[in-house]
Amino acid sequence: MSYLIEARHLSKSFGQKAVLQDLTFSLPAGEPIALIGPNGAGKTTLFSLLCGYLPASSGELKVLGHKPGSSALFGRVSALPQDAMLDPNFSLLTQLSFFGQLQGMSKAKALAESRRVLSLVDLAGSADLKATALSHGMRKRVAIAQALMGSPELVMLDEPTAGLDPVNALQVRQLIATLSGEASFIISSHNIFELERLCGTVLYLEHGKLVQQSAVQSAATQGYVTLTLEPGAYTDVLPQLRALPGVIAVSDSQKYEYVLQFDAELAPDFDLTLLMALRQLGWRYRQLTKGQTLEQQLFAVTAKQA
Amino acid sequence: MSAALSLFGRQTWLYSRFELQRLFLTPRGWFALAAFTTIWYFLLRYPIYQASVQLQEPEIQQMLSGMLGMVGMYNLLNWSLPELSVYWALTVFFMPLAVLFATADQTCSDRSRGTLRFLTLRSSRDSIFFGRFIGQILVQALLIGLSLLATLVLAVWRVGELPLSALNAALVIWLNLLIVLLPFTALMALCSALVRSSRLAISLAIVSIGAVAGLLGYLVWHFPDLRVVLEYLPGAQLPMLLGAQGWDTLKHCGLPLLQTAVLLLIGRIVMQEKAL
Numbered sequence: 001m002s003y004l005i006e007a008r009h010l011s012k013s014f015g016q017k018a019v020l021q022d023l024t025f026s027l028p029a030g031e032p033i034a035l036i037g038p039n040g041a042g043k044t045t046l047f048s049l050l051c052g053y054l055p056a057s058s059g060e061l062k063v064l065g066h067k068p069g070s071s072a073l074f075g076r077v078s079a080l081p082q083d084a085m086l087d088p089n090f091s092l093l094t095q096l097s098f099f100g101q102l103q104g105m106s107k108a109k110a111l112a113e114s115r116r117v118l119s120l121v122d123l124a125g126s127a128d129l130k131a132t133a134l135s136h137g138m139r140k141r142v143a144i145a146q147a148l149m150g151s152p153e154l155v156m157l158d159e160p161t162a163g164l165d166p167v168n169a170l171q172v173r174q175l176i177a178t179l180s181g182e183a184s185f186i187i188s189s190h191n192i193f194e195l196e197r198l199c200g201t202v203l204y205l206e207h208g209k210l211v212q213q214s215a216v217q218s219a220a221t222q223g224y225v226t227l228t229l230e231p232g233a234y235t236d237v238l239p240q241l242r243a244l245p246g247v248i249a250v251s252d253s254q255k256y257e258y259v260l261q262f263d264a265e266l267a268p269d270f271d272l273t274l275l276m277a278l279r280q281l282g283w284r285y286r287q288l289t290k291g292q293t294l295e296q297q298l299f300a301v302t303a304k305q306a
Numbered sequence: 307m308s309a310a311l312s313l314f315g316r317q318t319w320l321y322s323r324f325e326l327q328r329l330f331l332t333p334r335g336w337f338a339l340a341a342f343t344t345i346w347y348f349l350l351r352y353p354i355y356q357a358s359v360q361l362q363e364p365e366i367q368q369m370l371s372g373m374l375g376m377v378g379m380y381n382l383l384n385w386s387l388p389e390l391s392v393y394w395a396l397t398v399f400f401m402p403l404a405v406l407f408a409t410a411d412q413t414c415s416d417r418s419r420g421t422l423r424f425l426t427l428r429s430s431r432d433s434i435f436f437g438r439f440i441g442q443i444l445v446q447a448l449l450i451g452l453s454l455l456a457t458l459v460l461a462v463w464r465v466g467e468l469p470l471s472a473l474n475a476a477l478v479i480w481l482n483l484l485i486v487l488l489p490f491t492a493l494m495a496l497c498s499a500l501v502r503s504s505r506l507a508i509s510l511a512i513v514s515i516g517a518v519a520g521l522l523g524y525l526v527w528h529f530p531d532l533r534v535v536l537e538y539l540p541g542a543q544l545p546m547l548l549g550a551q552g553w554d555t556l557k558h559c560g561l562p563l564l565q566t567a568v569l570l571l572i573g574r575i576v577m578q579e580k581a582l
Binding site for chain 2: 048051052053054055069071073074075077078079081083084085086087088089090094098099101102103143146
């Protein structure tokens with residue numbers, strides 16, 4: 001099977017400081033992949049290794065079967081690097097069309113492609129501006145636009161919505177969701193809820209180590225529901241929920257939010273049972289979600305490992 | 307293999323051409339051109355024109371020939387027009403210094419800004435490094451050509467005709483200047499690959515030249531047999547070059563070409579290894 005990315009015993013150190021330690025994982029093409037981890041976990045370093053910006057200290061890394069930075073990947077892999085800016089001396093259109101020409105397009109095609117990607121991020125009207133004339137959010141959108149030039153097979157986005165206002169962040173999420181059928185995305189973000197909505201697979205890094213690689217919606221959906229109640233005065237919530245037929249365990253993850261683990265074979269219609277119980281108790285709910293949230297899933301695992 | 311070479315050649319040419327675009331189509335380039343024009347106006351109007359007029363005087367010619375002959379530059383006044391003699395003497399020493407400043411930002415600000423991260427996803431670091439270097443050479447070729455043309459126009463205005471030998475001499479000077487400037491441009495390509503700002507690149511280049519010259523001077527003082535090493539420093543061939551004449555000057559091009567190759571090779575290694 002050919003993988004999008006294959007890493008074997010990958011490590012990266014800066015002097016004495018080991019930033020990534022012995023990472024081994026394989027990622028198939030398909031649904032967007034989330035790269036999650038706290039600050040300093042090594043996400044950006046892993047991104048830099050995948051893009052060929054940094055050499056690995058040891059181990060092996062292949063992107064689409066090739067060494068990162070290899071000429072075989074030009075135009076096939078694109079990225080939104082963190083904090084990278086375009087040249088302030090040229091207009092957006094000039095630079096993007098230059099990128100297009102580097103990718104092998106004719107000048108006319110590169111210009112048309114530049115206008116297309118600028119439209120995708122709602123910046124068609126700013127094509128003749130220079131990077132210095134743009135706000136932080138607009139610069140981020142241009143950087144996303146350049147990552148969509150041509151037909152990349154793999155698009156790596158480092159914090160794609162950081163610094164964007166809610167409307168533009170939503171637009172970027174919708175764009176990724178729309179394009180995820182045409183290209184594979186790897187997205188690094190601190191916004192766990194955003195990744196939950198977009199991604200199918202999660203790589204969780206902590207202290208430079210791969211803590212977890214899992215599918216977002218598979219195991220988590222089996223035998224779990226997450227219940228969020230309307231704020232109010234409730235008594236004995238946990239005992240009442242634990243008393244429901246089929247329930248194995250109940251935990252309160254946040255105020256008014258409860259994760260119920262149940263036996264899916266014994267109680268196949270557990271969600272209906274729960275709704276009826278809520279009605280009988282007179283409790284109003286705000287949200288009922290099948291499975292655990294990504295946050296619960298990840299923190300449950302890391303808490304157990306700790 | 308041939309596909310990879312063809313890709314390298316195409317992308318290198320795109321980068322080189324983009325440097326010309328930077329000169330002619332950006333405000334930064336226009337300021338550089340305006341500064342270049344102003345400097346050359348004053349050089350042509352005063353030192354070159356005035357010296358050319360003075361050089362018409364047989365007594366001055368005789369005196370200068372004697373003086374220059376003593377330092378091995380007896381051919382300096384033998385160019386077909388006095389304007390070209392003054393141009394050659396001025397530029398051969400002044401341009402290498404100007405090039406240190408003008409070509410300092412080959413890759414450094416793109417590295418510090420992160421622009422190289424966009425570029426390396428589409429092209430090799432070699433294409434960027436050599437493309438920018440060749441772009442600088444193209445810019446120099448163009449600007450030296452323009453300044454030589456202006457010098458010839460000044461000469462025609464004074465003497466009323468343009469001898470064919472003057473065109474030939476201008477071509478020789480153009481080619482020689484390009485070769486003289488090659489190692490200095492390559493040195494800046496290397497320094498630019500090492501640091502993250504053009505100011506640092508200039509400082510690094512000046513300090514490096516000074517340190518190498520100082521170290522070699524110290525070694526030669528203690529080990530006189532090493533004197534020959536001084537002849538391999540960038541620009542070491544310039545006094546000999548001024549002593550030659552016509553196409554004969556090209557016999558001194560081996561050293562700068564070798565220095566350029568070595569500096570580019572080191573620069574390429576730095577560019578390959580440097581984190582972006």
